Amino acid sequence: MEKLIDIQHLSKSFGTHEVLKDINFSVDKGEVVCIIGSSGSGKSTLLRCINLLEKPSGGQIIYKGENILDNRHDICTYRTKLGMVFQQFNLFNNHNALSNCMVGQMKVLKRSREEAQRVAMKYLQVVGMEQYINAKPKQLSGGQKQRVAIARALSMEPDVMLFDEPTSALDPEMVGEVLKVMKKLAKSGLTMLVVTHEMGFAKEVSDRVVFMDKGVIAEEGPPEQIFNNPQQERTREFLNRT
Amino acid sequence: MSYDWIIKIVSDNWPMFIRGAVMTLYISIIGTIVGSIIGLLVGVVRSAPVPEHGVKRVLFKVVNAIFAMYIEFFRGTPMIVQAMVIYYGSALAFGIDMNRTFAALFIVSINTGAYMAEIVRGGIISVDKGQFEAAYATGMNHMQTMANVVLPQVIRNILPATGNEFVINIKDTSVLNVISVSELYFQTKSIAGNNFRYFESFFVACILYFIMTFTVTRILRFIERKIDGPENYIIYANQMQVATPEDMVARTKSANQY
Ligand SMILES: Nc1ncnc2c1ncn2[C@@H]1O[C@H](COP(=O)(O)OP(=O)(O)O)[C@@H](O)[C@H]1O
Numbered sequence: 001m002e003k004l005i006d007i008q009h010l011s012k013s014f015g016t017h018e019v020l021k022d023i024n025f026s027v028d029k030g031e032v033v034c035i036i037g038s039s040g041s042g043k044s045t046l047l048r049c050i051n052l053l054e055k056p057s058g059g060q061i062i063y064k065g066e067n068i069l070d071n072r073h074d075i076c077t078y079r080t081k082l083g084m085v086f087q088q089f090n091l092f093n094n095h096n097a098l099s100n101c102m103v104g105q106m107k108v109l110k111r112s113r114e115e116a117q118r119v120a121m122k123y124l125q126v127v128g129m130e131q132y133i134n135a136k137p138k139q140l141s142g143g144q145k146q147r148v149a150i151a152r153a154l155s156m157e158p159d160v161m162l163f164d165e166p167t168s169a170l171d172p173e174m175v176g177e178v179l180k181v182m183k184k185l186a187k188s189g190l191t192m193l194v195v196t197h198e199m200g201f202a203k204e205v206s207d208r209v210v211f212m213d214k215g216v217i218a219e220e221g222p223p224e225q226i227f228n229n230p231q232q233e234r235t236r237e238f239l240n241r242t
Numbered sequence: 243m244s245y246d247w248i249i250k251i252v253s254d255n256w257p258m259f260i261r262g263a264v265m266t267l268y269i270s271i272i273g274t275i276v277g278s279i280i281g282l283l284v285g286v287v288r289s290a291p292v293p294e295h296g297v298k299r300v301l302f303k304v305v306n307a308i309f310a311m312y313i314e315f316f317r318g319t320p321m322i323v324q325a326m327v328i329y330y331g332s333a334l335a336f337g338i339d340m341n342r343t344f345a346a347l348f349i350v351s352i353n354t355g356a357y358m359a360e361i362v363r364g365g366i367i368s369v370d371k372g373q374f375e376a377a378y379a380t381g382m383n384h385m386q387t388m389a390n391v392v393l394p395q396v397i398r399n400i401l402p403a404t405g406n407e408f409v410i411n412i413k414d415t416s417v418l419n420v421i422s423v424s425e426l427y428f429q430t431k432s433i434a435g436n437n438f439r440y441f442e443s444f445f446v447a448c449i450l451y452f453i454m455t456f457t458v459t460r461i462l463r464f465i466e467r468k469i470d471g472p473e474n475y476i477i478y479a480n481q482m483q484v485a486t487p488e489d490m491v492a493r494t495k496s497a498n499q500y
């Protein structure tokens with residue numbers, strides 16, 4: 001298996017608060033990895049370190065064999081390879097749905113307007129939002145916003161998609177529509193790293209589940225192991241609580 | 243009778259009133275536009291992330307210190323005094339006899355710039371952090387993020403404050419009469435100096451000032467609504483207006499893929 005992202009001894013502190021401690025794990029091409037764990041365990045920080053929204057305090061992030069933390073590496077180019085979906089959607093408020101999916105393609109990837117529009121339409125259709133291309137973010141529901149946000153990330157045609165609790169800010173009746181899209185993507189062979197509290201989703205689609213606790217990876221394994229036969233006491237406790 | 247005097251003053255002096263009003267509008271429009279551009283540049287630089295190390299970091303700090311001084315100075319002194327200092331000071335220091343209109347434009351622009359810089363900085367700070375992060379995550383650098391995502395939102399949000407500056411400028415250009423710029427107040431003063439009807443002459447000026455500020459306020463409201471766009475959006479049913487035949491092909495292909 002080809003390692004797409006390989007994280008070695010990653011640590012992150014905010015001041016004296018050590019949020020991530022010696023994290024080691026990797027994501028293979030085509031793999032769907034779910035990260036679970038209680039709130040405050042450092043899941044978001046890990047994801048944000050991977051796309052350098054937070055600067056890691058130590059360790060290495062190897063992307064396709066290259067350490068992207070050495071200074072020579074162009075952060076912007078690297079980030080285009082990672083699609084990020086946020087809990088709070090973060091759609092560009094000054095752009096409509098279509099243009100949210102086009103602006104990155106045009107300004108960063110330097111695609112032509114026609115090309116960008118074609119690609120954007122393709123992914124808006126994948127998420128079922130092609131009818132809403134004219135809508136501004138504030139005119140959409142939470143679930144619709146998140147689907148556009150997924151299309152925006154897909155439009156950059158990244159190597160891996162990072163999802164940070166994509167359904168946690170949604171009303172219960174909208175969770176389903178977003179999970180449906182994500183399942184579709186997972187089945188298509190897209191590489192995905194998903195922080196989630198949706199245990200059913202994690203069970204169904206992941207190739208591997210990572211359980212984080214207090215800034216460390218406490219347990220990692222196939223979903224059958226984590227959910228049916230956890231090896232660690234901490235994992236069992238967490239799963240009993242949820 | 244005041245009323246008859248007003249009629250008489252207007253019919254005798256309307257070209258002077260109009261010229262004064264046009265000058266006032268001219269100075270305040272240019273001053274607001276140039277001031278907004280200055281404010282945008284200064285505000286963007288002041289809210290930029292501090293470079294991590296080296297010469298750039300030092301340079302950044304120096305530039306920011308200069309901008310901070312500029313803002314403090316121009317916000318902390320009256321424009322009427324600035325006008326005197328700049329106009330007579332430039333003559334004294336450099337022997338330049340500044341064109342009065344140019345001096346007026348310069349003073350109003352630089353003064354507006356100081357206020358706008360803080361308004362812009364506040365506008366940038368108040369944009370949700372998630373907007374920046376989403377842009378960075380898409381691969382945009384700081385400049386691209388500002389240009390494509392943040393500043394369009396900032397400009398929309400500070401439009402009311404900018405309109406307010408414009409209105410203030412229309413009124414405050416009157417202080418430029420101290421360096422004999424022929425704006426509306428200055429013209430009115432000369433008219434009144436000839437006919438000695440101070441109340442009636444300035445009453446006319448008053449009306450003219452109000453017409454200008456009121457019109458400007460209405461126009462800006464209209465622009466705000468235009469920028470906000472329609473309240474509702476159109477749902478594209480089966481035929482998409484933006485779609486080309488290739489899109490339709492792509493659609494069926496991608497539908498199969500997923
Ligand atoms: N910018 C920050 N500054 C200081 N502490 C932070 C910051 N971001 C996160 N933290 C802390 O790091 C810990 C892990 O946070 P986070 O990664 O958001 O957890 P999770 O996503 O698993 O809920 C929390 O204790 C949080 O308070």
Ligand SMILES: [Mg+2]
Pocket residue numbers: 043044045165
């Ligand atoms: Mg989180």
